[in-house]
Amino acid sequence: MRKLTTVLTIALMAVSMTLCAQNAKKGKVLVAYFSASGNTEAAAKKIQEAAGADLYKIEPEKPYTKEDLDFRNRQARSVVEMGNPAFREKLGGKPVDIKKYDVIYLGFPIWANRAPSIILSFLESQDFKGKTIIPFATSGSSPIDNSVNQLKAAYPNLTFKEGKRMNNATDADIKAFVGK
Numbered sequence: 001m002r003k004l005t006t007v008l009t010i011a012l013m014a015v016s017m018t019l020c021a022q023n024a025k026k027g028k029v030l031v032a033y034f035s036a037s038g039n040t041e042a043a044a045k046k047i048q049e050a051a052g053a054d055l056y057k058i059e060p061e062k063p064y065t066k067e068d069l070d071f072r073n074r075q076a077r078s079v080v081e082m083g084n085p086a087f088r089e090k091l092g093g094k095p096v097d098i099k100k101y102d103v104i105y106l107g108f109p110i111w112a113n114r115a116p117s118i119i120l121s122f123l124e125s126q127d128f129k130g131k132t133i134i135p136f137a138t139s140g141s142s143p144i145d146n147s148v149n150q151l152k153a154a155y156p157n158l159t160f161k162e163g164k165r166m167n168n169a170t171d172a173d174i175k176a177f178v179g180k
């Protein structure tokens with residue numbers, strides 16, 4: 001009987017230690033994304049699930065309308081904003097405490113072959129030094145390289161890993177990306 005109790009106690013301890021380890025891992029990884037029309041959001045949710053991470057939506061103070069996103073119109077808000085590299089979109093939404101995380105998957109739609117200005121606002125809103133930032137994006141056709149190079153050049157003190165364009169990403173693609 002005593003033997004059985006000991007075995008059960010050890011088994012219980014092992015289970016609770018595993019659960020604790022899983023929770024600790026969960027607390028350290030964040031998927032933070034901006035998505036104006038839902039494509040990047042869909043990828044972000046898959047990455048969050050595969051990584052067992054927390055999810056955070058980066059939001060502008062003033063939401064983008066359909067007209068704002070008409071990139072064929074030179075007067076459209078998004079086009080005007082991206083035409084000025086010094087512009088910083090005002091952040092809205094709920095705040096998030098970056099201090100809690102070690103790894104941040106950072107998602108965005110590619111705008112004018114770069115990360116939207118709200119991503120720069122987000123990176124400048126808190127201290128990301130020492131964090132591993134893993135970019136991902138969706139786009140009409142542009143690869144992610146230029147956007148990642150832009151971020152590396154703008155923030156040489158931050159650590160950006162190789163990014164990945166997530167259009168039509170399969171579950172296997174997501175698993176491989178998260179497993180890296």
Ligand SMILES: Cc1cc2nc3c(=O)[nH]c(=O)nc-3n(C[C@H](O)[C@H](O)[C@H](O)COP(=O)(O)O)c2cc1C
Pocket residue numbers: 034035036037038039040041069070071078079082108109110111112113114138139140141142143
């Ligand atoms: C202002 C603006 C600029 C864009 N510029 C590009 C671009 O340079 N290259 C590209 O392939 N797609 C471009 N797109 C298309 C978006 O990257 C693409 O539709 C993306 O999947 C949208 O993601 P979302 O639904 O998460 O907002 C642009 C879209 C907008 C609104």
